[in-house]
Structures are given as C-alpha cells and as structure tokens.
Amino acid sequence: MSGQSRGIQDILMERLKIIQDIAVANSEQLRLNQIANGMMVLEMKDARDGVADCANDEARNRNDAA
Numbered sequence: 430m431s432g433q434s435r436g437i438q439d440i441l442m443e444r445l446k447i448i449q450d451i452a453v454a455n456s457e458q459l460r461l462n463q464i465a466n467g468m469m470v471l472e473m474k475d476a477r478d479g480v481a482d483c484a485n486d487e488a489r490n491r492n493d494a495a
Contacts, residue, residue: 472489 468489
C-alpha cells in the first residue's frame with residue numbers, strides 16, 4: 430500500500446457522513462412520494478365524482494410526459 434493509512438475514527442466518521450446523506454435523500458424521496466400519492470387520491474376522487482375538467486389537467490399532462 431502506497432497511501433497513508435487512515436485511522437478507524439476517520440473511517441467511521443466518513444461512513445457516518447455517507448449514511449446521513451443517504452438518510453436525507455431517503456427523506457426527500459418519501460416526501461415527494463407522499464405528495465404524488467396525495468395528488469393521485471385527489472385525481473381518483475375527481476374521477477369518482479365525475480369532474481370532467483380538473484384545474485390540474487395541464488400540470489398532470491406535463492408530469493405524465495416527463
């Protein structure tokens with residue numbers, strides 16, 4: 430090995446930082462999923478109630494295209 434060996438404390442701190450970054454990303458993903466699911470529930474309600482033109486149709490079409 431040509432590199433300088435790192436101490437166990439440095440390795441653990443690096444791993445802890447990576448785990449924290451993953452937790453932040455997972456939290457954001459969960460938040461976005463909850464928003465999307467809420468929108469789906471509202472769309473299902475509109476469909477059940479027979480709403481022909483929803484005010485969010487244009488935004489939904491853009492999301493579906495993306």
